[in-house]
Amino acid sequence: MIVFPNAKINIGLHVVSRRSDGYHNLETVFYPVQLTDALEMAENKTTGITFSGLPVEGPPGENLVLKAYHLLKNDFELPPVQFHLHKKIPTGAGLGGGSSDAAFALKMLNEYFQLRLSTEKLKNYAVKLGADCPFFIENKPMFASGIGDLFSPMELNLTQYRIVILKPEVSVSTVLAYKNVVPVPPEFNLKKLSGLPIEQWKETVVNDFEKSIFPLFPDIEKWKKKLYEAGALYASMSGSGSAVFGIFRHLPADFDKIIPEGVLFVG
Ligand SMILES: C[C@](O)(CO)[C@H](O)COP(=O)(O)OP(=O)(O)OC[C@H]1O[C@@H](n2ccc(N)nc2=O)[C@H](O)[C@@H]1O
Numbered sequence: 001m002i003v004f005p006n007a008k009i010n011i012g013l014h015v016v017s018r019r020s021d022g023y024h025n026l027e028t029v030f031y032p033v034q035l036t037d038a039l040e041m042a043e044n045k046t047t048g049i050t051f052s053g054l055p056v057e058g059p060p061g062e063n064l065v066l067k068a069y070h071l072l073k074n075d076f077e078l079p080p081v082q083f084h085l086h087k088k089i090p091t092g093a094g095l096g097g098g099s100s101d102a103a104f105a106l107k108m109l110n111e112y113f114q115l116r117l118s119t120e121k122l123k124n125y126a127v128k129l130g131a132d133c134p135f136f137i138e139n140k141p142m143f144a145s146g147i148g149d150l151f152s153p154m155e156l157n158l159t160q161y162r163i164v165i166l167k168p169e170v171s172v173s174t175v176l177a178y179k180n181v182v183p184v185p186p187e188f189n190l191k192k193l194s195g196l197p198i199e200q201w202k203e204t205v206v207n208d209f210e211k212s213i214f215p216l217f218p219d220i221e222k223w224k225k226k227l228y229e230a231g232a233l234y235a236s237m238s239g240s241g242s243a244v245f246g247i248f249r250h251l252p253a254d255f256d257k258i259i260p261e262g263v264l265f266v267g
């Protein structure tokens with residue numbers, strides 16, 4: 001069985017307060033984009049559980065696909081399987097690639113082995129793997145609060161626009177980003193995002209991480225400015241960076257001249 005875990009962008013992100021468990025309460029709008037990895041799974045009774053594909057950074061114990069498998073295996077009789085992951089979504093980009101792989105692994109195991117887990121139960125497993133992970137269970141535009149795991153659906157349809165994602169060379173650690181951010185009460189209620197014309201987002205919709213990340217990695221801000229130069233109606237860093245995205249009504253004919261490199265996705 002093969003699935004295609006997709007990336008997300010954060011449209012607006014308010015870091016509201018620091019919690020006693022070390023995490024932060026936030027408010028954000030998650031929007032899925034069709035930049036995808038490919039994750040394949042087959043039963044493998046001879047060699048036990050295996051993982052192949054482009055190496056995932058970090059120790060094998062931190063591999064989120066394997067973590068998803070073992071999390072379910074604690075509660076269900078699962079036979080050994082082999083996973084193959086083809087990575088397209090870069091890590092340290094704020095695009096939720098690892099979280100998406102993990103959430104899609106949970107969904108695939110649920111379907112393939114007919115575990116009959118409800119969406120709510122899958123989300124409860126997902127949050128154990130990462131704060132971003134539950135979003136990818138339903139994978140629809142959502143206003144999120146809590147640590148990013150409490151959702152209200154949002155009617156937000158950007159299909160008539162073009163979305164461009166740029167990935168500067170630098171990668172940003174999510175832990176570092178949260179360490180440097182200063183929580184502030186939000187000035188705009190992101191629940192109202194879909195009622196605000198995109199032309200007004202530039203003045204109103206902010207990602208709180210930009211304030212502390214841009215001075216550390218000036219290239220990220222440079223790429224964001226390029227997106228506005230190319231005519232984006234709205235541009236922002238996604239999550240804790242380093243990817244930036246732009247929303248365009250139309251791409252200009254000389255887009256390749258304005259932005260000759262760093263383009264990861266055009267949708
Ligand atoms: C920046 C975002 O991508 C926005 O969607 C997410 O908040 C990050 O979520 P994530 O990568 O799934 O985060 P996790 O893997 O659960 O946590 C990594 C680290 O980020 C910090 N963290 C994460 C989420 C959150 N709401 N508050 C935090 O302080 C914690 O230090 C945690 O140890």
Ligand SMILES: Nc1ncnc2c1ncn2[C@@H]1O[C@H](COP(=O)(O)OP(=O)(O)OP(=O)(O)O)[C@@H](O)[C@H]1O
Pocket residue numbers: 056057058062063064065085090091092093094095096097098099101102132172173174239240241
């Ligand atoms: N399948 C996987 N794909 C990517 N990273 C993985 C995976 N499994 C474990 N990881 C670990 O998780 C870390 C975070 O990965 P992820 O792709 O979610 O990054 P991110 O860009 O920080 O996303 P976000 O900030 O939006 O959560 C990586 O640095 C890597 O060590």
